[in-house]
Amino acid sequence: MKRNRKVKILATLGPASSEEAMIEKLHEAGADLFRINMSHASHDMMRTLITRIRAVEARSGRPIGILADLQGPKLRVGKFAxxxxxLTPGQTFTLDNNEEPGDENRVFLPHPEILSSVKVGDRLLIDDGKLALKATKTDGTSIVCTVVAGTSISDRKxxxxxxxxxxxxxxxxKDRADLDAVLATDDVDWVALSFVQRPEDLVEVRRISGGRVGLMSKIEKPQALERIEEIIELSDALMVARGDLGVEMPIQMVPGIQKQLTRACRRAGKPVVVATQMLESMITAPVPTRAEVSDVSIAVFEGADAVMLSAESASGQYPVEAVSMMASIAHQVEQDPLYPSIIYAQxxxxxATGADAISLAARQIAETLNLAAIVTYTSSGTTGLRASRERPxxxxxxxxxxxxxxxxxxxxWGLHCVVTHDATDLDDMVNRACRIVADEQFGKPGDRIIISAGVPLGTPGATNMVRIAYIGADGQSAV
Structure with a gap:
């Protein structure tokens, strides 16, 4: 299955898309990998979805990634009588450790870590920011606040x-139990960590996972931005989770932060996913708004590795249409005459490593000679990441x-992955590359390709050679 675009599509599975037939339709429409939201999926449902995805993968002949998204610490107030x-702006309202039902003056907050951490002057936003409070007094067991904006509060917001x-x-x-269940399947490729605040947050997950999954940090807290370079360094990928980020920061700052994070990840050679409300109206409508199309386009123009669908594919009325639309937008942007110059500028x-120099050289040679494809042999994935970072x-x-x-x-971004045996020698390496390029319909006899690999063959991370080859009439290399 050959895609006609470089950016990838991550589709969330849910009630509207949990059946195997629908997962297959989403994959055919353009979904490259699937997200299982552990906030809603039980362990049994997670295992069922994995089985169904792998069945679709077997029929398609294409590797499909699976991302398990951990819920993270969900902070909520208690219940009211x-x-x-x-409430009225200007009045006093208290959050405390009293488990009695709340009233118009106070409510139980079942999170002692909040009661002990909030300082005078800190803001507390309730119900996605619909109610804004400001702390005026704290003692470790209660937080006395002034109502800044908003007029009501209800149970469990x-x-x-x-x-x-x-x-x-x-x-x-819950996350530890979910992570254990995910790792036990030995069939999930990425785990997304919610509400990352600092690089230390990754340590426990890295220790538990032991490298069996890639770690994707979701950036949705302002505190994470203060140490973002360290977080990127310790993460395998980033997700720009614009929903909670837009609640905890002035919403007008989110587009700029999205660009900054995308560029920081591109510099570091780490994949970056842009998520939340990208085609939100397609939950209930068969076509998106013009503003949503522009939103997706901006992420593609910036060179994001992937764009994500949430409720659009998980619970919306038009999941296949949403994936198709996102694929169509991405394809159109990548054909735009301004696209190459924007990508090049970033x-x-x-x-200063041999492997990076080789990847740079392969991209420059391929573009200068207008070659049909770049082929990378990659065991650990490092060479593939370097090739993708170049955005050829x-x-x-x-x-x-x-x-x-x-x-x-x-x-x-841009990687068309093929599972094949390791080459036995240099001739096999070149012949295999030429044959796969032809079989996957990226080149035809007479076309030239460039191959990057490591010698000795099969040595992880040892990219140290490039080779230009012609595709012969039989799909093998032509001397």
């Missing part, structure tokens, strides 16, 4: 803390002997 109360660094990790007991300088204007085929590597690379 009358379910909901009305979420709490956001844009000014407070919580002294807790990102993993709750290319990062290579690191020619196709990249990533050949790997490990299906796990091919699946994990399915999130990376």
């Amino acid at each position: 009358n379910t909901k109360v009305t 979420g709490v956001s803390l844009p000014d407070t660094l919580l002294e807790v990790g990102v993993l709750t007991d 290319r990062a300088l290579p690191e 204007n020619v196709p990249i085929l990533a050949l790997s002997p490990k299906v796990q590597t091919a699946r994990r690379l399915s999130v990376c």
Whole structure:
């Protein structure tokens, strides 16, 4: 299955898309990998979805990535005696450790870490920012606040803390149980961590996972931006989670932050996913708004590795149409005459390593000679990541002997992943590359390709050679 675009599509599965037939339709429409939201999926449902995705993968012959998205610490107020109360801006309202039902003056907050961490002057945003409070007094057991904006609060509404660094990790007991279940399947490629605040948040997950999955940090807290370079360094990928980020920060800042994070990840050679409300209106409508089309286009123009659908594909009325529309937008943007110059302007300088220099050279040679494709042999995935980081204007085929590597690379910009045996020698390496390029319809007899690999063959991370080859009439290399 050959895609006609470089950016990847991550589609969330849910009630509207959990059946195997629908998963197959989404894949055919353009979904390159699938997200399982552990906030809603039970362990049994997760395993069922994985089985169905792998069945679709087997029929399609294409590696499909799977992302398990951990819920993270969901902070909520308690319940009220009358379910909901009305408040007035300027009045005093208290959050405390008293488990009694709340009223118009106070409510139970079942999170001692918040009670001990909030400082005078910190903001507390309730129900996605519909109610804004400001702390005026704290003593470790209660937070006395002034109502800044909003007029009501009801049972179990979420709490956001844009000014407070919580002294807790990102993993709750539920997350640890979910992570254990994910790892036990040995069939999930990425785990997304919610509400990352600092690089230390990744340590426990990295220790538990032991490298069996890629770690994707979701950036949705202002605190994460203060140490973003360290977080990127310790992450395998990033997700710009614009929903909670737009609650905890002035919403007008989110587009600029999205660009900054995309460029920071491109410099570091780490995949970056842009998510939340990209085609939101397609939950209930068969076509998106013009503004949503522009939103997706901006992410593609910036060179994001992937764009994500949430409720559009999980619970919307038009999941297949949403994937098709996103694929169509991406394809159109990548054909735009301005696209190459915008992508080129954001290319990062290579690191001072032989492997980075080889990847740079392969891209420059391919573009200068107008070659049909760049072929990379990659066992660990590192060579594929380097090729993707260069953002070449020619196709990249990533050949790997490990299906796990091919699946994990399915999130990376421009990579067409193929599972194949390791080459036995240099001739086999070249012939195999030429044959696969022809079989996958990226080139034809007479076309030239460039191959990057490591010698000795099969040595992880040892990219140290390039080779230009002609595709012969039989699909093999022509001397």
